[in-house]
Amino acid sequence: MMMKAAVLDQAQQPMAIKNVADPSVGVNDVLIKVRACGVCHTDLHIVEGLLGGLGIDPFPLIMGHEIVGEVAQIGVGVTHLKPGDRVGAYWSFGCGHCRYCASGKEQICTGNHGYAGITQNGGYAEYFTVDADYAIPLPDEMDFVDAAPFLCAGLTMYSGFKNAGLRPGQRAALLGIGGLGHMAIPIAKALGAEVIAITSTEAKQSVAKELGAHHTINATGAEAGKKLREMGGADVVLSTTLNTEAITGAMQGLVPQGTMVLTALTADPLPIIPIQLLFAEQRVIGSLVGSRLDFQELMKLAVQNNIRPMTETYALDHANLAHERLREGKVRYRAVLTPN
Ligand SMILES: [Zn+2]
Ligand SMILES: [Zn+2]
Secondary structure, three states: OEEEEEEEOOOOOOOEEEEEEOOOOOOOEEEEEEEEEEEOHHHHHHHHOHHHHOOOOOOOEOOOOEEEEEEEEEOOOOOOOOOOOEEEEOOEOOOOOOHHHHOOOHHHOOOOOOEEOOOEOOOOEOEEEEEHHHEEEOOOOOOHHHHHHHHOHHHHHHHHHHHHOOOOOOEEEEEOOOOOHHHHHHHHHHOOOEEEEEEOOHHHHHHHHHOOOOEEEEOOHHHHHHHHHHOOOEEEEEEOOOOHHHHHHHHOOEEEEEEEEEOOOOOOOOOOOHHHHHHOOOEEEEOOOOOHHHHHHHHHHHHHOOOOOOEEEEOHHHHHHHHHHHHOOOOOOEEEEOOO
16 A cells, blocks of 8 residues: 655655555554644754764655554554544654663653654654554544644643743743744643743744733843843743753843753753852753653643644645745744645
């Protein structure tokens, strides 16, 4: 059987929309009929050549790691799912037995078995196969297009706040309102935090308010940190930006014992002044995606608090257009492909 897919044959070229063989279904796998797949900034980095720089050559590659759909077929060893079930595919495959996997942190597994849509084929296709242990049932209340962005964008935000130890009543400041950041506002609010959105455009300031931010700051760099401090500071500052000047600036708005959370993929060095950090007992942490457990918790939180991403949908045929608009910063705020 053949299926339609958006295939990246090599970095630095457009994807080719073509027919390829259906993915095979192993004993413990489920075949998912992809109903929605989000487009992540990481996908643009892959097109730009990110993987070559890391010495990985997965080409030709079907990208896409925010995959949801219906189970179309199950392997003979699968007993907990059946055709027709609505699932999301968790995409960072752990070894299953190291200390990180054993503690439910497969995203930082030291023997990682790959990432769907990054080191192996993903969801820019009509069908996708995954180990059934990584297919997570979706709540009935969550439709496919809304669910997809939770698998990377939403999960990264939720887990970032969780790793920072954000507690109800604390203040969370968010740096950057885009595909990830726009989901962080309602998530932080649902976690009981007072939310401050830091952005450098008036348009995004009003979006942040629409999304439920209690306060907004329209500034960047040191100015943003100063304004945040004047407002009383934040217990957690979560950054989704690649701009290190914006990060170090916003960090100045942390309260003592506050935590700066970094979630954007950049290799640029970040200047840190130890004396400032130690006198205030502050922390700077990295946070990667989230776990399967985090995703289950997040789905519950999203249903209870009616959290949904803002999306633009594209047919699979228009995958390149979605990339183009994302590259130009025009997507409001998550592009989602709908292959079926
Ligand atoms: Zn992603
Ligand atoms: Zn492991």
